[in-house]
Amino acid sequence: MSDIYTYKNVSSDVPAGAVSPLSGVRVVVQPNISVRGWPCDAGSGALEGFVPLQDAAVITRLKSAGALLAGSSRMSELGFGLVGETTVRALEEGADVAVMTDTMGEARVTAAANGLFGFKPSFGVVSRFGLIGLVPSMECAGLVARDLDTIVDVMTAIAGKDPNDPSMPDEPAVDLASAREGFECPFRAGVVKESMDLLNETEVRSFKAGLARMEAVGAVIQEVSLPGYSLFRTVHNTVASVEASSSAGKYDSVRFGHRAPQGKNWNEMYLASRGESFRSLVKAFLFQGAFFQFEDYGAFEDACRIRNRLVGETMDVFRTVDFLVFPTRRTGHDPWEAASVKAVYESFLLTLPANVTGSPAVQVPACNVDGGVDIGLQVMGKRLDDARLLCAASAIAYTVPGGNAA
Amino acid sequence: MKYEAVIGLEIHVQLNTATKLFCDCPNRPGDEPNRNTCPVCLWLPGNLPHLSQEALEKAAIACLALNCIIQPVSAFDQKVYYYPDLPKGFQLSQHHMPLSRNGWVDITAEKGGMKRLRIHHIHMEEDVAKLVHETEGKTPISLVDFNRAGTPLIEIVSEPDIRSPYEAMEYIKALRAQLRYTGAAECSMEQGTMRVDANISIRPEGTGEFNTKVEVKNMNSIRNVGDAIAYEIARQTECLEKGEAIMLHTRLWDPDKRVTTAMRGKFAGPCVPDPSVAKIRVTEDWLKKIQERLPEMPAKKADRFAAEYGLTPDEALAMSLDRDISEFFEETAKQGLPPRKVTNWITTHLAPLLKDRSQAIGETALTAERFARLLAMLEKGVINTHGAREVLLKLLESNESPEDLVEKGQFRQVSDMSELEVIIDAIIADHPADVEDFRKGNEKVVGFLMGLAMKASKGKANPKLLREMLVKRLA
Numbered sequence: 001m002s003d004i005y006t007y008k009n010v011s012s013d014v015p016a017g018a019v020s021p022l023s024g025v026r027v028v029v030q031p032n033i034s035v036r037g038w039p040c041d042a043g044s045g046a047l048e049g050f051v052p053l054q055d056a057a058v059i060t061r062l063k064s065a066g067a068l069l070a071g072s073s074r075m076s077e078l079g080f081g082l083v084g085e086t087t088v089r090a091l092e093e094g095a096d097v098a099v100m101t102d103t104m105g106e107a108r109v110t111a112a113a114n115g116l117f118g119f120k121p122s123f124g125v126v127s128r129f130g131l132i133g134l135v136p137s138m139e140c141a142g143l144v145a146r147d148l149d150t151i152v153d154v155m156t157a158i159a160g161k162d163p164n165d166p167s168m169p170d171e172p173a174v175d176l177a178s179a180r181e182g183f184e185c186p187f188r189a190g191v192v193k194e195s196m197d198l199l200n201e202t203e204v205r206s207f208k209a210g211l212a213r214m215e216a217v218g219a220v221i222q223e224v225s226l227p228g229y230s231l232f233r234t235v236h237n238t239v240a241s242v243e244a245s246s247s248a249g250k251y252d253s254v255r256f257g258h259r260a261p262q263g264k265n266w267n268e269m270y271l272a273s274r275g276e277s278f279r280s281l282v283k284a285f286l287f288q289g290a291f292f293q294f295e296d297y298g299a300f301e302d303a304c305r306i307r308n309r310l311v312g313e314t315m316d317v318f319r320t321v322d323f324l325v326f327p328t329r330r331t332g333h334d335p336w337e338a339a340s341v342k343a344v345y346e347s348f349l350l351t352l353p354a355n356v357t358g359s360p361a362v363q364v365p366a367c368n369v370d371g372g373v374d375i376g377l378q379v380m381g382k383r384l385d386d387a388r389l390l391c392a393a394s395a396i397a398y399t400v401p402g403g404n405a406a
Numbered sequence: 407m408k409y410e411a412v413i414g415l416e417i418h419v420q421l422n423t424a425t426k427l428f429c430d431c432p433n434r435p436g437d438e439p440n441r442n443t444c445p446v447c448l449w450l451p452g453n454l455p456h457l458s459q460e461a462l463e464k465a466a467i468a469c470l471a472l473n474c475i476i477q478p479v480s481a482f483d484q485k486v487y488y489y490p491d492l493p494k495g496f497q498l499s500q501h502h503m504p505l506s507r508n509g510w511v512d513i514t515a516e517k518g519g520m521k522r523l524r525i526h527h528i529h530m531e532e533d534v535a536k537l538v539h540e541t542e543g544k545t546p547i548s549l550v551d552f553n554r555a556g557t558p559l560i561e562i563v564s565e566p567d568i569r570s571p572y573e574a575m576e577y578i579k580a581l582r583a584q585l586r587y588t589g590a591a592e593c594s595m596e597q598g599t600m601r602v603d604a605n606i607s608i609r610p611e612g613t614g615e616f617n618t619k620v621e622v623k624n625m626n627s628i629r630n631v632g633d634a635i636a637y638e639i640a641r642q643t644e645c646l647e648k649g650e651a652i653m654l655h656t657r658l659w660d661p662d663k664r665v666t667t668a669m670r671g672k673f674a675g676p677c678v679p680d681p682s683v684a685k686i687r688v689t690e691d692w693l694k695k696i697q698e699r700l701p702e703m704p705a706k707k708a709d710r711f712a713a714e715y716g717l718t719p720d721e722a723l724a725m726s727l728d729r730d731i732s733e734f735f736e737e738t739a740k741q742g743l744p745p746r747k748v749t750n751w752i753t754t755h756l757a758p759l760l761k762d763r764s765q766a767i768g769e770t771a772l773t774a775e776r777f778a779r780l781l782a783m784l785e786k787g788v789i790n791t792h793g794a795r796e797v798l799l800k801l802l803e804s805n806e807s808p809e810d811l812v813e814k815g816q817f818r819q820v821s822d823m824s825e826l827e828v829i830i831d832a833i834i835a836d837h838p839a840d841v842e843d844f845r846k847g848n849e850k851v852v853g854f855l856m857g858l859a860m861k862a863s864k865g866k867a868n869p870k871l872l873r874e875m876l877v878k879r880l881a
């Protein structure tokens with residue numbers, strides 16, 4: 001085991017000489033994406049020793065498209081936030097693309113902090129089968145890569161209906177081939193006025209530089225309003241913590257995972273094992289969820305109702321603009337330093353809306369201009385508009401100095 | 407003060423689908439432990455449930471049979487509780503949006519007449535694993551068998567319309583008859599494919615109030631449900647009369663001691679919508695197809711039997727209560743036999759035989775066609791009742807034709823007058839005193855002498871002819 005990889009693949013699953021869409025593409029995954037026979041502990045003592053019996057749908061599709069699975073990198077516990085993950089180092093040391101769960105914006109923020117591209121597909125476009133998740137209604141397989149073409153290639157391989165994930169809606173498949181067809185200009189991009197209040201001076205300057213790049217490729221920028229914008233955080237926190245509390249219920253340390261030796265009966269054994277397995281950040285999050293479940297169910301129901309309203313408001317905005325634009329990350333709130341649930345949410349404030357509404361969002365490294373900081377340019381599209389979104393992102397990336405676009 | 411009971415029943419019924427509710431494992435809980443399992447029903451991380459179409463269809467048919475209205479949208483929730491029989495920490499159950507609502511069944515009221523008992527709703531849910539408690543040396547150990555985990559159940563929740571142990575038992579019987587008819591469930595309390603929990607409270611008779619209720623569990627027969635409710639009514643009445651408050655809690659029925667005892671409070675958790683199980687949206691087309699699969703139900707069938715076959719209402723009901731029997735009756739009657747005679751033979755001869763053998767008709771070798779041929783021979787006087795009964799016994803076990811069995815067993819009835827004459831002669835000669843009695847006016851002697859004569863003919867005499875000849879000779 002290296003300090004980058006929790007498991008390094010030594011065998012090659014791809015027959016030599018085969019030419020496939022992802023031939024030669026080296027993929028690093030997080031150990032919460034099931035690979036048959038690989039240890040998948042999702043970064044938690046609660047899954048210590050767990051080895052999946054089946055590949056995740058994403059893995060099956062990557063393998064059959066000819067990708068090489070390099071190994072799994074370290075990850076935050078159960079994919080909540082970004083703590084101790086080594087995804088970027090794996091990319092620096094030879095991997096071409098990383099597959100990681102994006103529950104609150106982890107893939108996009110990772111990319112933004114490292115000058116990379118990050119993509120979160122629409123909810124329901126990529127199968128969740130085999131994803132050892134925490135928040136089923138918010139999370140998906142996110143991608144991080146040095147260039148957008150790789151992201152489009154990988155998306156083409158992994159997207160599409162999977163009989164093993166019946167929660168995928170019955171809708172027409174996203175036509176990813178059209179993501180390479182070039183883009184019709186001009187397109188209308190909305191800046192949510194309520195989101196601007198969050199930004200400090202440096203961030204505003206950086207964001208405006210990004211908007212200028214968009215205008216340069218033919219975007220018409222206009223201000224729009226999402227009246228419920230300030231509620232995304234509370235809604236995400238409430239719903240996600242409740243779902244996390246339910247999802248983590250299966251970690252009982254009986255069939256796998258760390259088991260505490262003490263305890264006179266099963267109940268004491270559960271309590272001691274779970275107490276020792278989860279680290280403090282996840283524990284705090286699960287406590288919040290349990291609180292809503294058991295003590296304040298009404299607040300959870302309110303959050304679900306408000307979530308529906310936010311989805312509706314977002315849909316309405318997409319009647320007037322093609323995309324919404326936000327910065328991706330905040331300067332004063334480093335997710336790698338976040339020690340409390342509150343601090344985690346602060347650092348993902350700009351990426352949460354896509355997870356709450358199930359919208360696709362792409363992070364373009366774009367704003368490192370005038371000696372400022374690169375906080376990333378995040379373009380969010382209408383649900384199922386993934387192809388057009390990637391297409392627009394390509395157009396924007398083309399103008400980026402340093403040639404991040406391939 | 408006079409009190410009356412307010413009783414509501416929550417009944418879990420196991421659906422007899424081929425597979426479990428959310429995976430393709432066989433729905434056979436009785437197999438070798440943990441044989442019927444997979445990553446989904448072992449609830450291993452990364453797996454997603456997929457709802458069985460068959461389970462949904464059978465649940466819907468069961469709902470229709472209980473006159474419930476299928477809801478256009480229903481959904482599964484996570485019912486959260488932590489117990490070793492449920493290692494994923496929640497049970498998938500339709501708490502907020504059940505599959506159907508507002509049903510009813512009719513029972514015969516205690517004082518006669520019909521009483522309609524309402525059903526509040528029916529929802530689907532998965533069963534949990536089975537815990538087996540053993541000892542290893544001196545250490546008590548608990549083993550978990552996942553064969554039952556994830557098997558499909560429906561829970562039928564009644565309105566609090568039931569007022570007595572009798573009504574509770576009749577309600578369960580009516581519900582069972584309806585469900586068995588659909589072929590979707592076996593409904594055996596003894597086998598555990600039907601489990602009944604009762605919620606009982608009492609109130610001054612005639613008032614409309616709902617008082618604190620007590621839940622009683624662990625009854626393993628319909629009779630036990632009646633007894634447990636009767637016990638609980640008496641216990642609560644006594645409490646109230648002593649001025650003690652009734653506390654909301656759960657009690658277990660002890661079938662040996664025939665009492666209920668308080669159990670430690672089971673923690674009831676919240677129910678959260680499950681984001682991974684798709685909502686069920688019922689289309690008109692689908693519902694129509696399900697409705698078409700619902701068989702003609704007993705009440706309707708009884709009306710038809712009375713009209714088409716001239717049965718009395720009681721006979722018609724008896725012939726329609728069990729689906730196998732009803733189909734067997736109709737098939738037999740269609741072979742041109744007098745329907746009431748068929749009814750009579752089924753109720754007085756066939757049904758008790760099946761009960762003795764604990765068999766359903768389908769589990770025996772008997773077919774309606776061979777049963778009809780047997781009854782035809784009886785009609786034509788080829789055999790008598792005694793002989794027909796003997797042949798019927800054999801027909802349950804062998805595929806031989808009833809005609810062959812009659813010949814082989816020499817059941818053909820004796821209608822040869824000279825043969826019968828010989829028997830009568832001998833009996834009259836052996837019992838002069840009884841003959842004298844008869845001549846003095848004691849008519850009961852005929853019955854006694856008939857018995858002797860039938861016995862002497864080894865049951866084969868044509869009883870009608872024998873009687874005529876005997877009476878003639880005695881006169």
Ligand SMILES: [Zn+2]
Nearest residue numbers: 429431444447
């Ligand atoms: Zn299974």
